[in-house]
Amino acid sequence: MSNLPNTPSAPSPDACPNTWYAVAFSADLKPGKILPVTLAGQDLILWRTKDGIPHAHSAYCPHLGAHLGYGGAVRDDQLVCSFHKFTYNSEGICTKTSHGAPPHKGRLAPKPVIETNNLIFVWHDNSGAPPDWTPPIFDSSIYRAHSTWQQESTGHPLDNAENPIDWIHLPVTHNAPVPTLNKPLLFDGPNYVLDMSIKNFWYNFTAECILTVSGPGIVVAQLVIPQTRISALEIFSWTPTSGNQMTSRKVTYATFLGDGIPRIPIVVEKALAAIVGYGSVRNIRRDLKIFTTRRYPKHAHLTSGEEDLAACRRWEKQFFESRQPDPVLRDS
Structure with a gap:
C-alpha cells in the first residue's frame, strides 16, 4: 500500500x-x-x-x-x-x-x-475558550413528526468526521457502491459538505443526498429518494462521554413530497420516519462494530483514491487549536 x-x-x-x-x-x-x-x-x-x-x-x-x-x-x-x-x-x-x-x-x-x-x-473546549461558530440549523418545518435512536459504544471522537468520506469502506462494509458526487467536496470552515447520489444506504434505493458534517460531532443528511418520493432529514451526533465511551444519537424526519401526493396523517409520518431512520441505523451499526474494536491510527498509510480522507485529516486540525480561555466557562 x-x-x-x-x-x-x-x-x-x-x-x-x-x-x-x-x-x-x-x-x-x-x-x-x-x-x-x-x-x-x-x-x-x-x-x-x-x-x-x-x-x-x-x-x-x-x-x-x-x-x-x-x-x-x-x-x-x-x-x-x-x-x-x-x-x-x-x-x-x-x-x-x-x-x-x-x-x-x-x-x-x-x-x-x-x-x-x-x-x-x-x-x-479543552482550554475553556468560548465557541467561535454555531451548529447550522436545518429547516424541519415541512415535517410534523420524527423518530429518535440512541446507542452506547466505544470509539474515537474523530471516527464520525472521517467515516462519510471513507469511500473505500462503503462497498466492503455496506455493500454499497462508491457515491457519485454531484458537486466537488467542499470544506468550509468548521463544516464540510457532500452533494451526492448514494445507493443501497437507505435500503436498496438511490438517494439524492446533501451531507453536512459540522465539526467532528455532527452529521446531517438532507435526502430525497426519487423512486418513493420520500423526503427526509437526519441529524446524527457522535459524543464522547468518558474515556473511549461514545454515545450515538440520531433524529429522523420523513414525509412524502410531490405533486398530487396528499398530506399523510401524523401517525403515518412518524412511522415513515422510523422506517427511514432504521435504514441508516443498520449501516451505522456496522461501522460501530468496527469502531468498538479498532485502534484509531494517528498516522494513516493511505492509498490512491483516499485523497479526500487526507484532506479531512488536515481539516480536523482546527478543532485542536488552543484559543484564549473565558474565565466564566471554567469551573470555579
Whole structure:
C-alpha cells in the first residue's frame, strides 16, 4: 500500500476535539427537572428556565462540591443545591444561601448550549475558550413528526468526521457502491459538505443526498429518494462521554413530497420516519462494530483514491487549536 504525498497525521488520539456535541434529545429535558450528563469526562447538568430555554452548567456546587444533578432542584428559574441551599441563577451566579451572604467568588460554571432539531448541543473546549461558530440549523418545518435512536459504544471522537468520506469502506462494509458526487467536496470552515447520489444506504434505493458534517460531532443528511418520493432529514451526533465511551444519537424526519401526493396523517409520518431512520441505523451499526474494536491510527498509510480522507485529516486540525480561555466557562 503506497503513502499519499503530504498525508497528514491526525491529532493525538487521546485529545478531544473542541466542538459542539449533542448531550441529550430535547424530550429528555423536562421543565423543572435537572438532567445529569457527561461530556468528554466532565460531569454537567442541564435544566430549563420557565421560558423553555435550556441551560448547561458544571455539575458540582462550588461551595462544597455537591452534585446538583442528584438532589438539586429548579425553583423560580434558579438552581438550588440540596446540601446547603446555595442558589444559582442561569448565569451561574450565587444569589443566596441558607445561612449567610452569597460568596463573591465561586460561580457555577455555565456552558454554551444550543437547542435545535430536537437535540441539545453543548460546547466543549479543552482550554475553556468560548465557541467561535454555531451548529447550522436545518429547516424541519415541512415535517410534523420524527423518530429518535440512541446507542452506547466505544470509539474515537474523530471516527464520525472521517467515516462519510471513507469511500473505500462503503462497498466492503455496506455493500454499497462508491457515491457519485454531484458537486466537488467542499470544506468550509468548521463544516464540510457532500452533494451526492448514494445507493443501497437507505435500503436498496438511490438517494439524492446533501451531507453536512459540522465539526467532528455532527452529521446531517438532507435526502430525497426519487423512486418513493420520500423526503427526509437526519441529524446524527457522535459524543464522547468518558474515556473511549461514545454515545450515538440520531433524529429522523420523513414525509412524502410531490405533486398530487396528499398530506399523510401524523401517525403515518412518524412511522415513515422510523422506517427511514432504521435504514441508516443498520449501516451505522456496522461501522460501530468496527469502531468498538479498532485502534484509531494517528498516522494513516493511505492509498490512491483516499485523497479526500487526507484532506479531512488536515481539516480536523482546527478543532485542536488552543484559543484564549473565558474565565466564566471554567469551573470555579
